[in-house]
Amino acid sequence: MTGEVSDVTADVTKELTRFQRYTQGLVDNALNAGTKVIIVIILFFIGRYVIRFIRRLVRKSLEKSKVDNGNINFIDATVKVILYILLIGLLAGYFGVETASIVAVLGSAGLTIGLAFQGSLSNFAGGMLILLTKPFKMGDYVVVSGVGAEGTVDDIGMFYTRLKTVDNRSIVVPNSVVSNTTLTNVTFYDVRKLEVIVGVSYKSDIDKVKRVLSELLDKESFVVHDKEKQIFVNELNSSSVDIGMRFFVKKSEYWASKWQILEDIKKEFDDQDIEIPYNQLDVHMDGPATDSSLRSE
Template identity: 45%
Template sequence: MFFLSSNHNIVDTVTETLSENVNIISWKTFEKYFADKAPEVIDFLVKLLIAVIVLLIGIRVIKFIRKLVRKTLAKTNLDEGLKQFLDHLLNVALYFFLIMIVLGKFGITASSVIAIIGSVGLSVGLALQGTLSNFAGGVLILLLKPFVVGDYIKEDTHGNEGTVSEIQLFYTKLVTVDNKTVILPNGALSNCSLINFTHQNKRMIDMKVGVSYQSDLKKAKEVISEVVKQDPSRLPEEEFQVFVSELADSAVMIGIRTWVSTEEYWKARWRITEQIKYTLDENGIEIPFPQMDITVHQDTERKS
């Protein structure tokens, strides 16, 4: 019994000794590891702090440079779209330069970044194909000038239309008549058919009005001509035309063509349309609606 108790005490003593030694070894190992890695950790933290400071200062500097460049561009006679394009190009270039500086604080050089991009050039090229196409499209738009900021355009691919508010590096922004913003990629916009409604300073109103076959056609043309002639937006140096354009199924179609300034187009068109309706009603000239005459032939003979 005494032998078993002694063995038990010996086991407990050995276990405690081993546990203490393990704790000492673990702590010494941690101290050694920390002592070895401490300079690297401190160096990284210092680099990180410097990088954050450089980034914050760089952002402020970029904003100041852009503000200065915008004021300079505002004093020039450059196209507004070109000014916006240059501003966005400068913004991208400055931020790219800033990122390279920040990466340099961690020992990553521009040549390393270029080497990495070069090694995965095909994949990057495919990934950026749409982006590069949009950039090239933006350059073509600025060089060829199919439209400029302030023009009202309509693209035929999806039927989007509106006033051009911005021409950016990769996208063009349109503002619709109900004040919605439509963003179109420059690549697609430079390759599609589009209508520029404000490229010219004048525009023709081309419309038709139908009058009844029973109405006095000569009188109808006279009263319509008077409405067009008296409209304040009509350009007096340009001739207007009122003519019979078509003998339709239910009406005689009278064509109307007159020139107005581009900015007055819709107001003039709506005003002339409304005034023609009032004038025709006052003169008893009917504007017919589509109708069909049906003749019923009744068979008087009874079938036996």
């Protein structure tokens, strides 16, 4: 009987010892895992600080190189995504995940994402083309053919370009559309040619009209005087002789110059007694109408 009790006691002691070792192993593993998690969190914040530091260096370098703000924002966003992917890969490697496995997972994920987001990837490629070819910059006024969008370039992003219209609306155009369609950069050059058409009466002296307009252009401060100026008969309309004017102004003063020149033309024509006709119809009768002819009609 005593032997049986001794055997039972030995078995219980053995199981307790085994359970103690098992629980101690769990505690050790939990402590190791907890330590790793804490270290990974610390490394993540350090990595994020380093990424911000690198991005600041890149931005300052680009700003010193006088790169357009839109391109700077695009490059900054691209660098941010790449660095965070590298950081996540390094942290996963710290947990014992093999680099080859990470590359394989990223490759599979990249293929899946590429198939699911073909449009977004084409927009990203379009953004890269905009960055390399530089058809426009922040602040330029552009017209995107095909989609009927136009406005001042407000932002050039990784996937979209945002335009601000003259009536303060925001238009978002995919970069793939911008890079694959005809685009007019209205403000690419420092000066723009302004054309104004004004009608005068057929009774007006054309030479006098052209002389008055020429003297007016010579007095205007917004006209770029070292560029060609043209004054010509543009068309013989039914009610007026249309006189055309072409001259150059600074791109930032285009609309203000147009409004000012029209006002000045009206005042100058009033002072010079030059008539600006309205639409009219002259009816000429070849002979006196009789009562019988009127009744027959």
